[in-house]
Amino acid sequence: MASRTTHPVLGTRALNRATLARQLLLSRAEMSAEGAVTHLLGLQAQNVKPPYFQLHARLAGFRPAELARLMESREVVRMVTMRSTIHTHTAHDALTLRPLVQPARDREINYFRKGLVGVDLDRLAERARGFVDSAPRTMGEIREELLREWPDADPQSLSVAARCRLPLVQVTPRGVWGRSGQVRLTTAENWLGRAAGAPQPVDDVVLRYLAAFGPASAKDMQIWAGLTRLREAFERLRPGLAAFRDENGVELFDLPDAPRPDPDTPAPPRFLPEFDNLLLSHADRTRVVAPEIKGRTWTGNQAHCTLLVDGFVAGLWKLEGAVLTVELFGRVPKAQKEEIVAEGERVIADMGEGGAAGDGAGSAPGAAVRFGATRHE
Numbered sequence: 278m279a280s281r282t283t284h285p286v287l288g289t290r291a292l293n294r295a296t297l298a299r300q301l302l303l304s305r306a307e308m309s310a311e312g313a314v315t316h317l318l319g320l321q322a323q324n325v326k327p328p329y330f331q332l333h334a335r336l337a338g339f340r341p342a343e344l345a346r347l348m349e350s351r352e353v354v355r356m357v358t359m360r361s362t363i364h365t366h367t368a369h370d371a372l373t374l375r376p377l378v379q380p381a382r383d384r385e386i387n388y389f390r391k392g393l394v395g396v397d398l399d400r401l402a403e404r405a406r407g408f409v410d411s412a413p414r415t416m417g418e419i420r421e422e423l424l425r426e427w428p429d430a431d432p433q434s435l436s437v438a439a440r441c442r443l444p445l446v447q448v449t450p451r452g453v454w455g456r457s458g459q460v461r462l463t464t465a466e467n468w469l470g471r472a473a474g475a476p477q478p479v480d481d482v483v484l485r486y487l488a489a490f491g492p493a494s495a496k497d498m499q500i501w502a503g504l505t506r507l508r509e510a511f512e513r514l515r516p517g518l519a520a521f522r523d524e525n526g527v528e529l530f531d532l533p534d535a536p537r538p539d540p541d542t543p544a545p546p547r548f549l550p551e552f553d554n555l556l557l558s559h560a561d562r563t564r565v566v567a568p569e570i571k572g573r574t575w576t577g578n579q580a581h582c583t584l585l586v587d588g589f590v591a592g593l594w595k596l597e598g599a600v601l602t603v604e605l606f607g608r609v610p611k612a613q614k615e616e617i618v619a620e621g622e623r624v625i626a627d628m629g630e631g632g633a634a635g636d637g638a639g640s641a642p643g644a645a646v647r648f649g650a651t652r653h654e
Contacts, residue, residue, distance in 0.1 A: 284520045284521050284522045284528065284529075285521050285522070286521065286522050286523070286524060287492060287521045287522070287523055287524075287529065287537075288523075288524055288540065289523075289524065289563060289564060290540035290541075290588075291537065291540045292492065292523065292529075292564040293540075293544075293564050293565060293588045293589065294537075294538040294539070294540055294542050294544065294588065295491065295492055295531075295535070295536065295537045295538065296490065296491075296492075296555070296564055296565065297544055297588050298536040298537075298538055299488060299489050299490060299491060299535065299536070300317070300335065300489065300490070300555050301313065301316075301317075301335035301336065302334065302335060302544070302547050302555070302585070302588075303538065303542065303544055303545075304545075305334075305335060305336055305337040305339075306335060306336055306337065307336075307337050308336055309343075310332055310336065310339065310343045310344045310347060311347055311352060311353065311367060313332055313335060313336055314332075314347075314353055314365060314366065314367050314370075315367050315369075315370070316488070316489055317331075317335075317489050317554065318359075318370065318374070318482075318485055318486065318489055319358065319359070319364035319365060319366040319367075319370060319374070319554075320332070320364060320365040320554070321362060321363075321364060321552040321553060321554045321557065322355050322363045322364055322365040322452070322552075323362060323363050323551070323552050324550075324551065324552070325451070325452055325454075326454070326550065327550035327551055327552055327553065328344060328365045328452075329341045329344055329454055329628065330548070330549070330550035330582075330624075330628060331549070331550060331553055331554075332344060333624065333627055333628055334547045334548060334549055339627075340627065341454035341455070341627075341628065342454065344365075344454065345453045345454040345455070345456075348365075348449055348452050348453050349449055349453060351368065351468060351469055351470075352367065352368055353365055353366060353367055353368065354366060354368060354371050354446040354447070354465065354468065354469070355446060355447040355451070355452045356371055356375065356444060356445060356446040356447070356465060357375075357382070357440060357445065358371075358374055358375050358378055359374075359378060359501060359502050359503050360501075360502070360503040360557075361381070361382065361385055361441075361503060362552075363447070365452070368469050369474075370477075371444070371446065371465050371469070372444075372465055372466070372469065372471070372472075372473045372474050373473070373474045373475065373476060373477045374476075374477055374482070375444045375465065375473070376444075376473055376474070376475065376476035376477075377476040377477050377479065377482060377502075377504075378502060378503060378504060379476075380504075381502075381503050381504055381505075382440075382441040382442070383441065383442075385437070385441050386398065386437065386438050386441050386442070389431070389433070389434035389437050389438065391431070391434075392430060392431025392433065392434025392435075393430055393431070393434050393435070393438060394429075394430070395427065395429065395430070396427050396430050396435070396438070398438060398442060400426075401423060401427075401435070401438055401439065401442065402438075402439070402442040402443055404422070404423065404426060405419055405422070405423065405439040405442070405443055406443055406464055408422045409443070409445065409462055409463045409464060409467070410463055410464055410467040412463075413448045413461035413462060413463045414461060414462055414463070415459060415460060415461055415462070416436055416440075416460065416462065419435075419436065419439050419462070420432050420433075420435055420436045420439075423435040423436075423439065443464055444464055444465040444466070444473065445462040445463070445464060445465075446462065446463060446464070446465045446468050446469075447460050447461070447462060448461050448462070448463055448468060479507070479510045480510050480513060480514055482502075483498065483507070483510050483511060483514060484514070484532065486498050486501060486502075487518075487530060487531055487532050487535065488532060488535060490554075490558050490559065491529075491530065491531040491532060491535055492519075492521055492529040492530065492531035492535075492537070493529060493530065493531075493559060494527050494528060494529050494530070494560065495507045495508040495510075495511045495530075496527075496560045497558065497559040497560050497561070498511075499560075500557075500558065500559060500560045501554070501557070501558035501559070511530055514530075515530070517533070518530045518531060518532065518533065519531045519532070519533045519535075523561070525561070527561070544585070544587055544588035545616060545620065546584065546585060546586050546613070546616050546617045546620045547584070547585040547620065548582065548584055548585075548594055548601075548620060548621065548624050549582065549583050549584070549585060550582050551579070551580040551581060551582050551583075552580050553583070556574065556580075556583065556590070565585070565588070565589055565590060566589070566590050567589055567590070570590060570606050573606065574590060574593065581593045582594050582595060582596075584603060584605075584617070586609055586613055586617065587613070590606075591605060591606055591607070591609065592604050592605035592606050594621075596624065596625070596628065596629055598629065599625055599629045599643055599644035599645070600625075600643070600644070600645050600647060601621045601624060601625050601629070601645070601646045601647070602647045602648075602649050603617060603621065603646065603647070603648050603649065604648075604649040604650065605648065614648075617646070618646045621646035622644070622646055625644045625645075625646070626644070629644060
């Protein structure tokens with residue numbers, strides 16, 4: 278093992294290609310949807326459709342019906358885990374990753390203590406659990422139930438406390454492609470029909486994180502997980518890891534045999550949905566977001582759908598019916614533009630109106646990829 282001062286340096290393009298390979302974005306993987314959800318440690322799912330688009334960008338032959346079936350059979354679920362955000366997880370990860378991040382959810386309640394004066398949090402969790410396990414409930418219904426016992430408490434604070442103390446999942450049809458439904462919640466144990474397991478060992482999750490997001494630093498994983506003090510786990514694992522530095526001197530770790538492709542490896546265009554974890558899981562995001570476009574993928578607290586060209590964010594897009602509109606951040610060569618159109622047509626065929634049933638029925642009449650005005654700062 279090289280000393281810390283002589284670690285090989287990975288440039289931005291090397292990090293980009295390595296991360297894209299782990300994220301299944303250099304070429305579409307011959308992998309099941311459930312396998313991909315496992316490999317990626319879950320899919321960011323603040324909105325209903327993004328998990329489906331995340332898999333479409335990563336898997337060969339993916340159709341929305343595949344993930345929808347997993348939702349309906351309760352093999353995957355939507356729940357709050359990393360960074361206090363909603364993720365789509367396999368049943369196993371739902372029952373074992375949530376306990377791992379539970380300390381962060383407990384700390385989150387501290388920000389709402391003023392609205393919880395006199396509230397016994399253990400009693401709150403007990404009452405909320407009994408209420409949602411008797412029948413799936415909306416958050417408004419949970420809030421009203423808790424106000425019966427604590428009428429002087431702040432309603433929002435009661436809601437946050439229930440969400441943080443309990444592993445609440447959104448029951449179907451919410452989250453099923455082509456269907457709609459109000460957010461109704463019950464506990465993961467109740468929905469999945471089995472008790473939560475012990476938290477996944479943090480060392481195991483570090484290795485899984487590196488397999489999906491590496492090479493990465495301890496701080497990178499802390500950003501992804503919303504946890505602190507992970508450096509200790511990286512140090513325990515150091516003897517079995519490869520070590521590098523980025524161009525700023527930050528120490529990065531990786532699995533020794535993980536793919537680290539040549540920086541000049543071609544990276545095809547990919548249409549990513551809002552809140553894709555590729556853009557949210559590192560402290561330094563320049564491996565996919567160039568410094569000059571930092572902040573341009575967001576408006577307020579709303580993320581935009583992003584387009585990758587040559588592996589880096591190069592524009593925004595939106596799909597309305599069978600029309601996909603692209604707004605580039607700058608000019609691209611003709612050959613790349615043709616690749617963007619071809620990939621966009623694939624998105625329309627599989628995910629637009631023509632493929633709305635999730636069966637790859639093809640594009641609807643009038644389907645088109647259109648380029649809007651180039652977005653400047």
